[in-house]
Amino acid sequence: MIRSIQLANWRAYRSLDLHLTRPVTFFVAPNGVGKTSLVEAVRWGLLGTPAQDRRRAVRSGSESATVQLGLNLPGYPDLQVTRTLKRTGSATFAATAGGAEITELQYEAILREAWSARPGLLDALIFGTKATGKETGFPIRDHLADVFGIQPLLDAASQLKDRRGVLAAKIKSIRDDLVATDEALAEADREIADLEHEVEAATAERSIAEARIGDLEVTAARADAWERYRHTAKDYDDRVRNLVVRMTDVLDVGARDPASALADEEREADAALQDSLAARAAAEVASATAANAADLLSAATTECPTCLRPLSAAERDAALSSHGDLDVHARTEVERRDLETASVRRRLAVIAEFGRTLSGLPAPVEPENEDPGPAAAIELANARRLVSELAEKHGALGARLSEARRKAASLRQAGREHNDLLTAAREDAVAEVTQNSLNRVADHYLNERIQPLTQEISRRWKLVFGSDGLRFGPDGHLGVQHGDVELGLGDLSGGERATALLVTRLLLIKTLARASTIWFDEPLEHLDPRRRATIARTLLLAADAGAVDQIVVTTYEEGLARRLAAIAPNTVELTYARANKELQDFPEEGGVEPTRPTTSW
Structure with a gap:
């Protein structure tokens, strides 16, 4: 569990020194004061999970922010973790276990060993998944596969999926080539014959024009000599x-x-x-x-x-x-x-x-040949332009001929690849059946193993809403059955979503992992008064029953939190955060100065 939290220059917090001593802690504050900032700080400090724009977590006017957590884990009663964030976005990590320094990899190994889950699953269970849209699942499939020893089945199914991707690309390529028919191949051959004739004619025309260039160059040289003489x-x-x-x-x-x-x-x-x-x-x-x-x-x-x-x-x-x-x-x-x-x-x-x-004045010598006149240069320029045009035409025809030959070769190859298509299609069909079979076996096995868990999740849903319907699948996703229609969690109201996620996390935190702390950020805000009280009592009962060692709840429901503290003073602790006039220039969090009835921090 988390024993202490120290923040320095984190968002609106200039400094914070908080010690958690009771199983349930209610962090009470008005909206916009800093409840979510505290949760984000603990989440980053514990798991290194970044906020959307982590650089904004550094308090205005400061160059860095620091989060330090004191943890009590099995085998490691005195574990200290410190993360420092620069305004540039870079971060540093430091930790000690029993006073001895450890690396970040060693720290992650200690967490995984103590809480028996991967970091992604721990993040979803301790701090929750998104309560809106489609991202409402828990990454439990790989975890369950490790626990129940069926990871080889999933690995084999994944390998078959990759192989089917390769086969799909091959089949598409072959099918694209198989659009050819005998008529198309004959048309391609006719096009090649026509182009060969055009290339031959263009070659002859170009040769004649190039030969004429030689004669015209001689004549133009004579005309140039006469021009120089004149x-x-x-x-x-x-x-x-x-x-x-x-x-x-x-x-x-x-x-x-x-x-x-x-x-x-x-x-x-x-x-x-x-x-x-x-x-x-x-x-x-x-x-x-x-x-x-x-x-x-x-x-x-x-x-x-x-x-x-x-x-x-x-x-x-x-x-x-x-x-x-x-x-x-x-x-x-x-x-x-x-x-x-x-x-x-x-x-x-x-x-x-x-x-x-x-x-000293050399008398010019008249050329021996007759003067062809200025027309010779014009005729040579026209001839050279014609040769250039013919060369361009010849090149274009050559390119078209090469493409036509390539197309004809592709058409012939497509015919030869028909058998390859049949072979690839058969292999893909076998791979698909095998992949589906492996996934069905894995899902069936996982369903059997988590059946008691899904029943308990459904039962607790019914206690709150008075109706059946909440389903929890082996893929970690929640859904609600309404008649013949199964709705995604994102289709429900805010209160229904928050309740489904809350009861599911409370059950999963101890059944799938051994995490000793769980945090809820304003879980009561979308509920009506009756259900709000029911959920609050559920949190209290979960702590009393030992479902989880430590529950931290942020809320603006001060009255409800006070009633629970009065009912169970040895279990529930209240911590307050109030707006600080000195920090009013931080509108994103409002600026906070936390207080308690009995403790100042």
Whole structure:
């Protein structure tokens, strides 16, 4: 049983230290104060069963919540269990048995050994299943199979069920393939023949188009060569024209070819240079002769230095004057010819520069073949587009042909698989019969073993509602028989559902397991006053009869709880929870501060 409960920062509880000392404890509080929060905390701490959104269990403003339980189990009178929950959702576990630390697996083994049930069944028995909808059963089938030694039957039935699943998939696959008939197969063969003819024609058409591409590429290459030639020729002409414009400032090209004009001008300038050089040399000789004669005349006294005839002073002066004039004239001619020679040489330099520039312009060479014209490139592009379209068509036809062949092969295989279908169907039928037989045997055996239990559940139902009808099956589900109709528990009223689950749990907690504690969260709220009192007394009688060592009930029925405490003060203990103004900012639970008439916690 549970001896103590300590909570820290769990929902509305800042802290809680509760000790359970009586067989029956009524936890009394108004709605929304924290009754269900307490049950969820104990459920998580005892079994590790999470709430729907466990992270919301951490009190606002705190980073973690802690649940600590003190247990008294057979062989383990001092068992302490602590679970801590982080706001992130992660959780930790710690436990001690007799002061020694144990792992969570060891703790679960102790619970199972002490209470003789699996955790799922313990959860359903101690804290209950959902009271609405279809989830109203107790997971007892595997438990009973373990207890009564028929688990091998259930395992065999489960293996047959798995095998039937495999067979069902195989049968469906074979049946899907067997929709074919001879006519369908013939149609498939005709489709293959037609597609083969289309593929052959498409292959030939594609080959012709691809061969034509080669010829068109040659023609297009020629057209491209002519286009490049025209572009190069235009560029050459533009550059020559610019050069001629520059030459016009120096040379008179006229309508002549620039290269011929440069050659002519070069010959003329070279001849002019030679003439100028010769004239300059002659002027140099004349100047030297005149200067020499003047020197001789200047040195002579009475005779001519050339003819040696006597000269008068007047004749000598006249001769000196004449030779001086000749010398001046000759030197003037030399200077003129120097200027002329320099000019001609500059002209020759310009002509040479133009010649080098013209020689550096490579003249384009006209292609040998005729120009096909710009239509060749357009025709090649159209041909390539056609080849691409034909390739796509050819690929699509090939894919259709492959699919048609696969379909025909599948149709032929389907015919061969007919025997496989018959074999699989026979095996499935045998497996179904065997599976049903094993389940019927197991159900019959379980029904026999739990017959006294189902009768007692029905009897207790009748005590409350005054009529028969509640049935409890070996699968753990409850139902109610109304005439010829069997209703599910979810079809009943809230009070009927709560009562059925309560009396069933009270019986199962000791008959199927040896759990020493059971918790009921507001089991009286859907009942009328008479049935509410009947159920409350049933809980008290169950504790007095030793059906379970510890019963904890949350309720807002304070008056009823007080009456039971007055009737059985040594059995019943009341614990109160009241709203705390300081905690009113936790609307999901309302904030609680628990109190007792005799104990503060």
